[in-house]
Amino acid sequence: MSSKNTERICFSSREGQFEYPDFLGVQLKSFGEFFQLGTTPENRKKEKLYKVFTDNFPITDTRNNFVLEFLDYYIDPPRYTIEECIERGLTYSVPLKAKLKLYCTDPEHEDFDTVIQDVYLGTVPYMTERATFVINGAERVVVSQLHRSPGVFFGQSIHANGTKLYSARIIPFKGSWIEFATDINNVMFAYIDRKKKLPVTTLLRAIGFESDKEILEIFDLAEEHKVSKTSIKKLVGRKLAARVLRSWVEDFVDEDTGEVVTIERNEVIVDRETTITPDHVDQIVDSGAKGILVHKDDTSQSDYAIIYNTLQKDPCNSEKEAVVYIYRQLRNAEPPDEATARDVIDKLFFSDKRYDLGEVGRYRINKKLGLETEMDVRVLTREDIIRIIAYLIELINAKTDVDDIDHLSNRRVRTVGEQLYTQFGVGLARMARTIRERMNVRDNEVFTPVDLINAKTLSSVINSFFGTNQLSQFMDQTNPLAEMTHKRRMSALGPGGLSRERAGFEVRDVHYTHYGRLCPIETPEGPNIGLISSLCVYARINDLGFIETPYLKVKDSKVDFSNEGVVWMSAEEEEQKMIAQANAPVGKDGYFDAPKVKCRYEADYPFEDIANVDLMDVAPNQIASIAASLIPFLEHDDANRALMGSNMMRQAVPLINAEAALVGTGLETQVIKDSRILHVAEGDGVVEYVDSNKIVIRYTRTDEEKFVSFDDDVKHYVLPKYRKTNQNTCINLVPVVKKGEKVRKGQVLTEGYGTKNGELALGRNLKVAFMPWKGYNFEDAIVISDRVVEEDVFTSIHIDEYLLEVRDTKRGLEELTSDIPNVSEEATKNLDENGLIRIGAHIKPGDILIGKITPKGESDPSPEEKLLRAIFGDKAGDVKDASLKAGPSLEGVVIDKKLFTRAVKDRKAKAVEKPLIDKIDEEFTKNIEELEARLVDKLFILVNGKTSQGVKDYLNVDIIPKGSKFTLKQLQEIDFLNVNPNKWTTDKKKNDTIKQLLHNYIIKYKEVDGVYKRKKYSITIGDELPTGIVRLAKVYIAKKRKIKVGDKMAGRHGNKGIVAKTVRAEDMPFLEDGTPVDIVLNPLGVPSRMNLGQIYETVLGWAGQKLGLTFSTPIFDGATMEQITGYTEKAELPRYGKTYLYDGGTGERFDQPATVGVIYMLKLGHMVDDKMHARSIGPYSLITQQPLGGKAQFGGQRFGEMEVWALEAFGAAHILQEILTIKSDDVIGRAKAYEAIVKGEPMPQPGIPESLNVLLHELRGLGLSVILD
Structure with a gap:
């Protein structure tokens, strides 16, 4: 369990990797900037959420008597933790409140006082530190949108x-x-x-x-000439550029009003574009025009013909x-x-x-x-x-x-923050409308801001955005890479974007400006190809929403490798720049080693003199996204296969015994670090306690840090155990540190869920041979050794959640119970008194998971029956079984169960509640008083003997006036939640400490307050459940899945296949030293697919396994053939991995040598257990009466048009008739057939299929009378 990171041997030609930006920065930065929580109100920028408020406020009524002004907004801590929200199906949200000021400008309303109030505006879903939102218990991601700028x-x-x-x-x-x-x-x-x-x-x-x-x-198209006979005579033959008008004024009487109205009239004397003739001279002079415009005699006239035409x-x-x-x-x-x-x-x-x-x-x-x-x-x-x-x-x-x-430069990105900005804009505009209406209605009464505001308005807009918007998506959580990629996705679809049908080829195509911004490889196959892309590893989004990528400055053919030399450029700024590639030969002094280097200039790739180079790429993998950068030897793969490879890594299920790849690319650690899945040490310290559920670390802190902190030095980390993900895979973290171990800042404390030693570990390294094996690996099929199955090499855990709600129906309350009518004791032996199955029970199809009974609607009982019932109790007939049973393919073990109940309200409960609540209140007051006393003591140490520089509250009212000395009594009376932390004293350092102290106090206060509210809430209301639901029962079932025939596997190069046979290890082909291979792949899958990366990986991997080394070969800058050969020779392995194999069955040597080595294989989420399906009888479609389709509906197999032709070709009339009638939609026939089978009688004659009746009804609907003879 070493927590040391195994150092990989790197083949990169460049020393010192340029640091990657935070991979989740796209989401976290955008959300953080939207709320601007880190800044005090006076420092907030007038943008994002603040701008939404200032755009809609102040609000006045129609007579401008009342004004509602916005002062500030803030949020309270969330009521539930993220884990509680996921468990109970709630939304992880924070209450948003605004400080509003209402005053009256009308002198008649003298009695109306100015009111300042904090008003609750509703709850807003809040982003977790992993850049997700928890909405109704499910983690979701808001995808960024690429739209027209x-x-x-x-x-x-x-x-x-x-x-x-x-x-x-x-x-x-x-x-x-x-x-x-x-x-x-x-x-x-x-x-x-x-x-x-x-x-x-x-x-x-x-x-x-x-x-x-x-x-x-x-x-500048015409020249003006004064009107006089002589001047106009000179212009004969020139063209008029503007009309010559005669203008005069007429008076007339308006018949309706009797007023005299003057009106201006114009008459065209000579139209524009007319060539002046001697006849026109008098007309123009008589018109009374002051000047005329004629065309200029220059060539630009023809350019501007359109203006004259217009x-x-x-x-x-x-x-x-x-x-x-x-x-x-x-x-x-x-x-x-x-x-x-x-x-x-x-x-x-x-x-x-x-x-x-x-x-x-x-x-x-x-x-x-x-x-x-x-x-x-x-x-x-x-x-x-x-x-x-x-x-x-x-x-x-x-x-x-x-x-x-x-x-x-013409497309920009709308990140989460901007999408929320739009939604808040809609919500607040609606709210402003209702406020205005309420103001107008309440004209004469006294009212406060709270009376005007309906909190539901904003919440409903925001919730519908998170619940139904196309860009708010259920997070792909199969493995850490899938999560990461989803959060960095760019979609051209969605509201205000394109639609699949209308998007042509040009939009989907790779454009030269995508370089270093959007990945040319990672995009879905199918209708969305090119519309959904992934952000490149170094790309970031600037304040205007354009994607930027970094370059190194090049001046006088010298590359500037310092931090100042890095420039981030958007597509527009990059135009007209000559950019050298990252692996251009550069000497130690920073000068290029060659007189000419390969460059990129807009859409062209010239070979350019080094004197003309402006910039240089920062890294060879700058062009690709995270998933594509994780494929070693990507440079040797065809782009189509690389696309499949990067998409399939996102479908790899986390294995119980995962392994990091022997041949990686150097990005594996960064992905895990930035995904924030594992626990990481926040500073230097010592492990005080560790078990599989929690780690306790005591951090070493400076005196200054201790002084401003209200927390203990010890930090507890609770590890997630067997938690279900959105895709039913399993997160189970285990500690990798020991008690007493010293940890450094940034050290990884845990592993699990597709990680090993702090690196991404999605699959396993297997010994592979590329050769045919008895035809079993024909067409991409895969042959594996039974060692792989027995040693749990590809075993994964999958967790299903089953829930049952108890509702209050019209016929009475449903009930969870193990006492179910007409069910044997054997079937309910594993249920507890609440009807929930016990933890540890093994589930088989048809087992009861949660027992529930629901009242039957019956006719009113007669008085006799009522009497009998009163004496003997209710009979079983009043309720029916509504239990949840295991489906036909469910097998597994119950690992957890939960029952949530709303608090029942009655007199007894209230009496019990009151002392409990009083106790909680008392405890809260005590905790807060202690906390405040500690704060006052610390503050007094800082300000003792100093004079105040004017301590104010948020409304700029003096609390401790400027110039007065600080006293302990004054400090004790301050409301610290409403005090401005700035400029208390003249000493800047002390001011910073005071600011930090108050900041930490408020965080701690809100934490204590949150715990108090939650305790109180669980007593008064019980578990918060969706409306109409009284109780909610959940059962979690874990399935341990070994790899088996029918499962899909893949490598990292788009080399996918289905397991066709599991072979005994002794029958597998073996090497000269007797080692049997683990997996046999078809060599014909390589040449036509052109993904040679897998061969390079195989050969280098074998050398790594033999020498006990791991490698990192960055894309486009990886190991050369010579370097690989160097390592194979060092390991004394055959060159290129070509070696003779021996038949496991006979022990004979195969004729030709085959490529052997170690390849990294993944098990994908398409598992045969989820797809296997069979039906005898089941549900039918309502109108056509044909069986439904698909496993989810427990449907049948469709016998389609072509299948009918096949049977017709063989003349199998009876089978065909049976399939099209009795087995499908002959309603009477299928009932009779069932009877005949039960009684052992001969099969009945098939009747008329229901689809024929449907056709008849259609024709009747058209008014045609159809009679069947």
């Missing part, structure tokens, strides 16, 4: 007639979409929300570019007309007045409340259009719109390129 996108499409159409789409965080697009006539339109269409110039007029002159000036289509001539026109388009109605119309447009794109580009959107737009707009301008500006139109015109004239929508 807000910003502006330029694209092109081709019209049916071959014309190229260009478009620019502005996608905001929230608000209306606006799209600018060209049509086949070279006119530019703006589409609002994809439906309302208007010429772009109309939109420009509406946002303040009123006249043609202003619009043309934006793009002006031609534009129905409006002024801002007012444009505003009214847009209003009509949007609302399909006339605007009541101009102000209303203008308001609608402003609200669409220029209002903070309705439109938000988000920080990301603003950043992307600035970047794309080269703008300098401030980052806090989250709405569109006039400048944005103009620049987008100008960019679009450049695009039309092929002066710039369209965007690549699959480039990772």
Whole structure:
């Protein structure tokens, strides 16, 4: 039981691995930043949860009399521990509370006092330290979503007639979409929300570019000339760029109101695009126009033809007309007045409340259009719109390129925090609405913030997100790697994302920006391929939601290996950079050893001079995800098989006797460390006590740490024993330290659940021969030695949980009991008085696990019956058996049982409760007083003799005014839960100690408070159970599964197969020294699949086993053939593992040498015991009366169309008729057949199948009369 880590021999060409970021950082950091719990209210950033509150508050009533203001939020400790939640089927959540302030601004309400209250807003599921959420007793994970980043996108499409159409789409965080697009006539339109269409110039007029002159000036397209006869004569032959208008004002009387209204009129004298002739001169002069616009004589005219074409289509001539026109388009109605119309447009794109580009959107737009707009301008500006139109015109004239929508600078990640932000936004907006309504209703009464708030509103939104959202998923918990991968998954599906059906090839494809960000290998096979990906090992997500990957700076062909030399880059920042590979030859001095190195430049891979290199990869495995990085010699495998390999490692079941791989990649320790599954020493210390259930360690701490702490130096670790995972595998941790052993910080204390010596251990190392064996390993089948079965090499434990609920039905209360009507004593001998089976009982199919009776609904008994019943007690007929019985394939041992009961409320119970509660209250008060006294003593030591710098509470009210001396009495009177820990004295070091002391006090106070509440709760309410359930019984059954024929096994290189035969060890092929091999694989599975990694692994593994060494061969930087050969020679093994084998049956030598070695094999979760199924009779479908399908429904085997053809081909008419009628859906026939079998009579004639009746009814439904003769 050594806790030492066996040092692996590493083949990496680079010394000193660049440190991996925390693998769960994606989840933990995002959730932590959302709640911002580590910061005090005044230091909180105005974002995430805080922003949700500030967006919705303050809330006022319709008359603006009352104002509800938000001051701060905080959370209380969870009511139950994570383990209790999993046991009882509860959600691990924390109560969210907000400090709200209600005041009145109306002078009439003088009696209304300002109220500040802490208001309960509901419970919020809280993330565990392993980055999971416990929802209704099941661990779930919120998967990050890859979606289209807000910003502006330029694209092109081709019209049916071959014309190229260009478009620019502005996608905001929230608000209306606006799209600018060209049509086949070279006119530019703006589409609002994809439906309302208007010429772009109309939109420009509406946002303040009123006249043609202003619009043309934006793009510098026209020159203005004053109107006079001489000047216009000079312009004859030039084209007009804008209309010449005659404007006048008319007065008329409004018939409804009798008012005189003045109205502006315009008449077109000469239209735009007209060539000026001498005839026009007088017309223009007479029009009274001040100036005219003519086209400039330069070449850019043709580029901007689209603007002129659009002006031609534009129905409006002024801002007012444009505003009214847009209003009509949007609302399909006339605007009541101009102000209303203008308001609608402003609200669409220029209002903070309705439109938000988000920080990301603003950043992307600035970047794309080269703008300098401030980052806090989250709405569109006039400048944005103009620049987008100008960019679009450049695009039309092929002066710039369209965007690549699959480039990772156009896709961003929505992590847990952001998804919760959205949900809280929805919940609080609903809450604000109800608050406003309640304020309006309670106008005259006195009310407080608590009266206004309904806590269910927020909870229901958050709970439905965790319960039903596509991205909140039941955690894949088969083994530690499966957990880890699930938490690091990126999905393009989900709300606001793509759907499987609509996603084409381009979205799913590997893009060059995926390098170091998304793994090109690990993605599911099947319909989700490419839509679900995994984060690379070094990737992290930046504040804007883009995936970044690290590089080393290269300056003047010298690589900077220091910490300052590391730069993290998003896909966008990486553009136009020349990046060298991680294994480029670099000397000790940091200079490249070769004049040219292989590089990556955007989508290209040039061989470049070292002088031009900007960056260098940090590690060769930067390109792959965790699972792919765990496959040794990945570089020798075909990508398709590597994909299967990385997916199958997630299905490996944890074995009882696991073993770390002899040939690993160096990532095995990191995965386990970051998965936080094992217990790890928090500091240096000594083991005081250890058994299989708990470890006790006394940590050595400095005096300073002891001073600010309220805890003892001793820490207890409780180890999970035989705990069921989501996938029914088993977590069972055992200690690896001894009593009295000294431990160092970070040392692993336990092992189990797919780990060994702190390394990932999913399978076992087996002696393998690649050769055929009597045809039993044909087509990927596997032959194993019985040693593997007998020595429990691939034995795993699986735990099933069976539960039965006791409900209060209309007919009376159900009951758990071992006294079940019409059941023999033999069948109930293992049940206790509550009807639960005893721990240790061996279960066979059909056994009763939990006995339950439920009342039968009967007709009312007669008076005589009532009398008899009163005398002799109830007869058995009143209840029916509703027990839980073991299914047809369940065999195992009962390892645990639990019974949860709600507290029963009656007078007696209340009398018993009161003294118990009083005792708990007393104990709580005593504990808190002791805790506070310790705090005051410690504080007084720090501040004795000092003057206060103004100790305040959270509302900025002075507690100890500035300048006054600290006294013990003052300190004793402070409410420490509501005191600001900052700036107590002038001494900075003391202030930090005070801050830490108060922080630790609050943690300890909440811990004591939590324990107190839980004790009190268990007395008053009992076990918290879902509504309608009175009791809940659970039984856990463990199944020990050895490997057997039909189980699926796989290596790490996508080499999977089914066990076809278990052979006696003495019959297996053996080596020259008499060692029989453990497993025989088919050599034909290698060449066509091109996964040669397994051969390299086999050969190196054999050398490792012989020499007692373990290796780490990082991907793309692993052992070379020469290095492997070096070790095989050292171990005196044949080169390439090719050796002669001998037939175990005859002892003769086989003709040809075969490859032999040690391969790492896994047992996968597809086990034959779960799939084996047979049915004689069982349930039938309601309408067609055909047997159901599948093991879960206890269904039959479908005899389909092709199978019918097979029997028809043989002319087996009677068998076929029997299969299609009696064995399927001839209802009368099957009943008669049963009778005939029981009585031993000949089989009856089959009748009409029910499906024929279904067809007849269908036809009748169509109004056709069908009569069968």
